[in-house]
Amino acid sequence: METIQNISLFKDIPNQTIITIGTFDGVHLGHQKILERLMNNAKATNLKSTVLTFFPHPRMVLQKDVDIKLLNTLEEKKQIMETLGLDYLIIHPFTKEFSRLTATEFVEDILVDGLKAKKIIIGYDHRFGRNRNANIQDLIAFGSTLGFDVEEIPAQEIDDVSVSSTKIRNALLDGDIETANSYLSYAYMLTGTIGKGKGLGKEFGFPTANLHIEEEYKLIPKTGVYVVKSTLEGKEYFGMMNIGFNPTVDGTTKSIEVNFFDFDGNLYGQKVQVSILHRIRDEHKFNSVEELKQQLQKDKVRSLELISKK
Structure with missing residues (x-):
């Protein structure tokens, strides 16, 4: 796995990519299902499996949420991702300026021109662009114009991810390390x-x-x-x-x-x-x-x- 610290450094890549986007805090069992889907798709299509994530966490920047507690440090997340067999992990700096990109700018400049996306696997509830005003239907429309496919992760899988994250945090705060570890798988x-x-x-x-x-x-x-x-x-x-x-x-x-x-x-x-x-x-x-x-x-x-x- 190659870790890239900024989208602008993602250059001279011979293959197009298949991408999923998210914070992936904990990289737990729910996340691993999504990443397994990403890598299986990559093998079937000869695309490079790519995860786009951000640091700092968007809530730290947009909401000044200094009390937010995460399951992984950035280095721990990289370490876990490394074991999964991904081709690329892109950790892009999240700033207020980045959050102000329009949906069109995000798709054209970041996903297509920057990351060479040929396919995007994303949750049914994913929102993007300035003020998070674009949704998966907008992304599908962009894809039909710009030449990439979109695969929707269904509600049940996304809900499972959310539930798992909540259960892990609650278990750790309750001292129930066995439950936390069972959801993390490590x-x-x-x-x-x-x-x-x-x-x-x-x-x-x-x-x-x-x-x-x-x-x-x-x-x-x-x-x-x-x-x-x-x-x-x-x-x-x-x-x-x-x-x-x-x-x-x-x-x-x-x-x-x-x-x-x-x-x-x-x-x-x-x-x-x-x-x-x-x-x-x-x-x-x-x-x-x-x-x-x-x-x-x-x-x-x-x-x-x-x-x-x-």
Whole structure:
């Protein structure tokens, strides 16, 4: 898969394309059905499978929605798309100026001239152009004039995508990681840089790596203790992760701390991706540090039990 950061950079492509358009946040099972349809069509027609998506999310730009929470960072989305076998992922910068393109400008300049679209697979409810004033019937009319086909994704499939996204977000906020992962078809991930914490975990016998996530829009699951895995220095390690405030030691800021089992390396300053497998319990304020240590031992035993069942 080739990732292209701006439509203007999509040049010298020998084949015409078959395109679908959307945010594809989570790239979950519903999205994967649409992308599978795209790739099957591409093989049958000898067109290049192409996804057009945008960043920042349009709501961040048009509605100044700073509270929007997404399932993937941009890098995570690229990583997942890479595994699916697409030919091109185009991530175009979404700006107010771009949103003001008329429907005609969008179709002629972007889809036809810019992306060499020969076929477009799109949802029945898709709207485009300035003020989102054009719909799929308009797109079909453009196609008949400009020489591309339009395949409509039916209401049931689009509704399934919407329901899946909502269920995933709600499940993560409820701490139901198993449900979220089942809809995603992969383990929900957090990606960040390891920084220094207070060093309290080491004192307790559970040294932790503090995960700092730069992207404020990334959805963080409910506070609590989770079973996780990561690839560190080329090898897979399991561990347990706490999302929360460390109330037993009077913590006041939210943190993400991971204790990797059997890992003895130095991760400070490194970028690490954590896949979340299970949720063990809520975060509690214990009566003493000793009581917390005892609970951490129980958490590790429980984590190892769950890992052994994989």
